[in-house]
Amino acid sequence: MLMDMWWMILPDTEAAAALADRLGVRDLDLLRHASGRPWLLGRWRGAEVVTAEAGDVRVAVLGRCLLTAEALRTRIARVRDVREVADAVGRVAGSYHVVATVGGRVWARGTASAACRLFTARVEGVPVAAPGADVLAGLLDSGPDQEMLAARLMDPPLSSTALGGRTLWRQVWAVRPDEALVWERNGAQRTVRWWHPPEPGLGLRTAAEEVRAALVEAVATCTAGGGTVSADLSGGLDSTSLCFLAAARGEAGLVTLRWEGVDAQNDDAFWARRAVAALPDATHLVVTERETPDWFAGVDGMRLATEEPVAWARDVAKQSDVLERVAAHGSRLHLCGGGGDELFTPSPAHLTDLVWSHPMLVLRRLRLLRFDWRVGRTAALRAVCDRGGYQRWLYRAARDLVSPPPNPLLGRLDWQPPPRMPAWATPEAVRAVAAVLKEAADRCPEPLAPQRSLHTVLLQVREGGNAIRQMNKAFPGPGYAMPYTDDAVVAAALSVRPLEAGVPGRFKPLLTEAMDGIVPRAILRRTSKGRYGADFHRGLRRRRGEVLALLDGSLLAEAGLIDTERLRRALHTHAPASEPAFLMHTVAGEIWLRSVAQGPHPRTVQLTGGAR
Known part of the structure; x- marks a missing residue:
């Protein structure tokens, strides 16, 4: 993962070309419209970017997929209108942005899961789009939106779609994950729907076949090209399935990692050991309970280069430790099982x-x-x-x-x-x-x-997609992949009739049916799920002083959003232990504000309401 990778899209107008000149295109990677004006600029050399041209059609696919330039050129050969781009690049496995210019009209999308997103703003009157809201905020010298920051304190969160595309940054707007951005030749902007949730009407066996095919292709996009990849192996069905899929491909060496939890009743370790025995060709790492960093470790001095607050900020020390360990064994990409619970446990x-x-x-x-x-x-x-x-x-x-x-x-x-x-x-x-x-x-x-039920699942899937996007912004070293948030996997999982996917007495029947023949049946018979509440409580007990130190000079309090004395009393009386999500959202908001205020391009924290 290239930490300094960024890019932006410009319409095919003279005003946009003048803006690009002021940004200094000679120092950036650049693709042009057929007219010769700048279309896509930024820094992406060495990243996963595939481009192709056919007449006045230009298409770039940025992200994880198996497309080659020649295959992409073949797909776009018959494109004559931007509306045809969606079909031309449809059903390509992976997680990626698609950006196209056809005769001066622009079409761009992220993923329906929100693992890849698009944001828009007007910079010096020119419409601009980018995969990160913070990139556009930097161009605008825009500050945080107080109302949206306050909304991030509540739990559970709402989708950005419900909130009209407002972001944490004033004057920056999010494109709906299931919509594509379209710019006409004169720069006029609109959006069109490119993705619809499937009708949940397939029987369990048929849906399982689709899930299996989608997961095989999703993991193939991770292992293609050889080298070494790594994966979590907690012992849960979701991460275990990804490990067996990665091993079955055989194109890349596999390193698995499991960190031990503190709850003696958690049987993840037992099931992980069974998986390890069935994966003899992989390298297996186990981080003991004594070696595992606590949750909330280092939060008092933590700074994260994310575009918004992230609830997993309490887990940064642990995740950093994981990446350092797998990187030492040569991993170039780390697979996570996040999203599996949401997809395979019907609401x-x-x-x-x-x-x-x-x-x-x-x-x-x-x-x-x-x-x-x-x-x-x-x-x-x-x-x-x-x-x-x-x-x-x-x-x-x-x-x-x-x-x-x-x-x-x-x-x-x-x-x-x-x-x-x-x-x-x-x-x-x-x-x-x-x-x-x-x-x-x-x-x-x-x-x-x-x-x-599908609304609920999609909300959770997009939270997972958003999380993996932020993790790839925050951490150096191997990038993260979360195959369960790939659009093809999501669509396949949502297509099942929920009454068949939620049979009482069966644990994740859609996933176990899909993985039959790939994961040993003895492992697929697991009916329990590991819990990590004890890790949260121990981390909070041990690191309470660091959480309290984070509240000294709180920027959230300065903005008028939290009462630190009430929070301190709650921490001293162990109240957050019964409502951990609230504490994590608050810690995330405080860390984010401090990161914004002390980053390379500081933003004001004298917050104001968002522009409408």
Whole structure:
């Protein structure tokens, strides 16, 4: 991963060409429109970039895929209009941006999973797009948006789609992951939908075949070219499957790594050892509990080069240690199993989607769930029969930001668990977030999918895609790949009928069916899942002083968003142990603000509301 890799897209206009001249194109990598004007500029030499030309058509694919320049040239040979680009590059495995110029019109997209994204802004009146919001903020000398920063304190988060594409930076906007950016010849901008969630109508076996094919191709994009790749081998089904897929390809040497957790009841280690025995040709690393860095280690002095706050900031010391260890064994790319839980564990909301078409089956399964979650019959029935739309859900979310949360099952039967603000959020922060949610509801945004269950899964998948994008910005050394967020894998997993993918008594049946014959059946029979709550609690206990030190001179408090005295009292009374997500979002926001203020191009932290 090239830490200084960046690029931006320009329309085919004289104003854009003049802007490029002022940016100093002679010092940058550059591709041109057929007119000769600058089209794509930045620094990407040595990165995964494939380009091709055919007449006045220019296409660049930036990211992880198996396309060659010749294969791309063949695909675009018949393109005559920007609307045809999507089909020309469709069904190519991997995770990548596609940027095209056809006769002066521009078409560009990221991935539906948000692992690759596009952001837009107007720089000196010229529309510009880039894969990072911070790149555009740097051109604009733009500062953080206070309202959006306040919104990042709540848990669970909302999609940027619901929030109208607003980002953490004023004057910078996000393109919807499922939409492509289009610039006409005069620079006029619009977006068009290029991706739609599949209809969840396939039987388990058919869907498993599609998942298997998509995962095989996704991992092939990681191992192609030889060398050495590495992968997490926690013992869970998701990471274990990726290890066996990588080993089966045989094109790259495989290094696996497992760090030991502190919970004696966590049986991940047992299953990891079984996987190791079945992968004799790989190099296996185990980091003992004594060697594993604590969560929250070093947060008081941490600075991260990310475009937004990241909840995994509490885990930076551990992830840095992982990358250093696999890099020492020659790894060029590290595979993570993130996203598997979301794809292969159907959301309880599928019962709400199907209650009217399969009432008896849904009620039987709801009965099992409400016993597990200790929910009364009336409350469960009311929730599963609710037909309220997404707009109404947003209005309710704005109203209930500081209300006690409902039983977790009731939230999971809705569009998503309802967001709440932490106890240490200021009244001003709560009002700001309520205003953001009401404004979003007023626009009546459509959900990420018509079905509540698919909306929930896509929200979580895009959180994972966003996380892997930020990790690749923050860490030196081997890049990260998260194959479960590749669009083809996501589409295949979402195509299954949820009642078949969520059979009581079976653990992730879609994944186990897909991996049959690749992962040993003895491993696929696992029905438990490792938990790492004890690691969080120990890390917080040991590193509480560092978290408290982070609050000294808090920029979040200076911006009027948190009450540090309330947070300090909560830390001393162990209250965050029962609500870890709130603490992680707050720590992430504080680290991000300090990184912005003290980075190579400092931004003001005298925050103001976002531009509309």
